[in-house]
Amino acid sequence: MFMKNIRNNSNKLKKYDVHFLENLADLLDSGFTLTKSIEFLLEQYDVIDKKTKEECLTVIHDAGKISDVLTILNFERTVIMQVTFSEHHGEVSKVLREAAQFLFTKRTMVERVVKAxxxxxxxxxxxxxxxxxxxxxxxxxxxxxxxxxxxxxxxxxxxxxxxxxxxxxxxxxxxxxxxxxxxxxxxxxxxxxxxxxxxxxxxxxxxxxxxxxxxxxxxxxxxxxxxxxxxxxxxxxxxxxxxxxxxxxxxxxxxxxxxxxxxxxxxxxxxxxxxxxxxxxxxxxxxxxxxxxxxxxxxxxxxxxxxxxxxxxxxxxxxxxxxxxxxxxxxxxxxxxxxxxxxxxxxxx
Missing domain, CATH: 1.20.81.30 (Type II secretion system (T2SS), domain F)
Known part of the structure; x- marks a missing residue:
């Protein structure tokens, strides 16, 4: 099922959101299960509070999807939508990398505008x-x-x-x-x-x-x-x-x-x-x-x-x-x- 409640708060990974998506794609391509990949990555980022980590682990252990985890981490709606659709058409790793590139490009363009x-x-x-x-x-x-x-x-x-x-x-x-x-x-x-x-x-x-x-x-x-x-x-x-x-x-x-x-x-x-x-x-x-x-x-x-x-x-x-x-x-x-x-x-x- 598609996530019905997408929260609009700031990304809980802050500037590490791109790094998180790229690493998740690498782990999945290397043969790690989704559960193991999420467990490993959550331990790498101190910016995520303990309560959020526990919530992510609970969801993923209950046969949740990547989009569920991204929703808890408050990724923006566009990224969640792309990943949700990829879970149906089967290009999850590729879409994760593209989503990371999308966030990086968006951030770069914002920085250029601010600098200008x-x-x-x-x-x-x-x-x-x-x-x-x-x-x-x-x-x-x-x-x-x-x-x-x-x-x-x-x-x-x-x-x-x-x-x-x-x-x-x-x-x-x-x-x-x-x-x-x-x-x-x-x-x-x-x-x-x-x-x-x-x-x-x-x-x-x-x-x-x-x-x-x-x-x-x-x-x-x-x-x-x-x-x-x-x-x-x-x-x-x-x-x-x-x-x-x-x-x-x-x-x-x-x-x-x-x-x-x-x-x-x-x-x-x-x-x-x-x-x-x-x-x-x-x-x-x-x-x-x-x-x-x-x-x-x-x-x-x-x-x-x-x-x-x-x-x-x-x-x-x-x-x-x-x-x-x-x-x-x-x-x-x-x-x-x-x-x-x-x-x-x-x-x-």
Whole structure:
């Protein structure tokens, strides 16, 4: 049976999760039983508390599965789903290694993004500090000087001064609006039906491409492994419909079943999934002609994953230049706000 309760707490293995999956795959490939492998590995990681170790051992001694242990250790849902399906299609060791690579790649990409934005964020904080100081010290002093001279701020100085004075409010309001939209999108998608959630996410330009690639990768990968291990399409769909880990994949399998019952081929049925890349149908059609559907699905899943990683890397490389350019423009404005009033007052003396 599929695990019904997937906990969303942090991974109890922390940074050793990749190491755990790789070692488990090595032990299973070396002929160790699942029970012996889990018993041995649990003793190697001090980050796992005694209660969790006992819970894992109890489950595995009661004829539990790897997915049960990973659930107790609070691995993320995607990994548990991959391993759960592998327990049905028979590629457990291979999937464990791929799951380890998935976690490693994900962590690496997060580190790259953090590294790319940490310096701009620090500069942004410094800039905001300078902006606050300027608004409470320099600008009021210039206004007092203009009043004492009986003149008024005008032209570019007036525009820049007004902009600098309003900028803190603009930044604060923008952050509040962005945070409000993100929180609302998160909670809104949780209460929507799967179909409405898909249509909403597919209607947002920035999110659409990433969401489509993720769903395409998951579906093509799991279908490919099942078919390569001799399962019929009907049995695969029944299995995906009965699982309770991934409601999205359950919804997709139900849509595929509807199209197949109408007499369509698998490649045609994939076209009905609006959240899936249409090129998947081309690969499946080619596989149907050569009896290599499983292989074509796996090949396409690897292609989609590669494209997804390339897109993330593309965006990451462009985060710093954009932020630096914006900060550079704003710092120039600060400089002009200080310098222009001086020149303007000198011209009036």
């Amino acid at each position: 934005i940490q310096y701009p964020v620090i500069l942004s904080v410094i800039f905001i500090g300078m902006l606050i100081i300027l608004n409470f010290t320099v600008i009021p002093q210039f206004k007092m000087l203009y009043e004492s001279m009986g003149s008024e701020v005008s032209g570019a100085v007036l525009v820049l001064t007004t902009f600098i004075e309003m900028l803190p409010s603009i930044i604060l309001i923008s952050l509040i609006i962005c945070l409000f939209l993100i929180i609302n999108l998160f909670f809104f998608t949780r209460v929507l039906t799967i179909e409405r959630k898909n249509r909403l996410l597919m209607s947002i330009p920035v999110i659409k491409s990433v969401y489509m690639k993720i769903q395409t990768y998951k579906l093509s990968r799991e279908f490919g492994y099942f078919i390569l291990n001799g399962m019929e399409v009907k049995a695969i769909i029944e299995l995906l419909k009965s699982q309770t880990i991934d409601n999205q994949m359950k919804y997709e399998s139900e849509m595929l079943e509807t199209q197949l019952l109408r007499g369509e081929t698998l490649s045609q049925a994939f076209l009905s999934l609006f959240m899936i890349d249409k090129k998947l149908s081309v690969f499946v059609s080619h596989g149907e002609q050569n009896s290599t559907v499983g292989k074509e699905l796996i090949t396409f899943s690897e292609y989609v994953l590669g494209r997804l990683l390339m897109d993330i890397e593309f965006v990451t490389k462009r985060i710093q230049p954009v932020i630096f350019a914006v900060l550079g423009g704003l710092i120039t404005c600060l400089y002009l706000v200080i310098v222009l009033p001086i020149f303007q007052m000198m011209s009036q003396i």
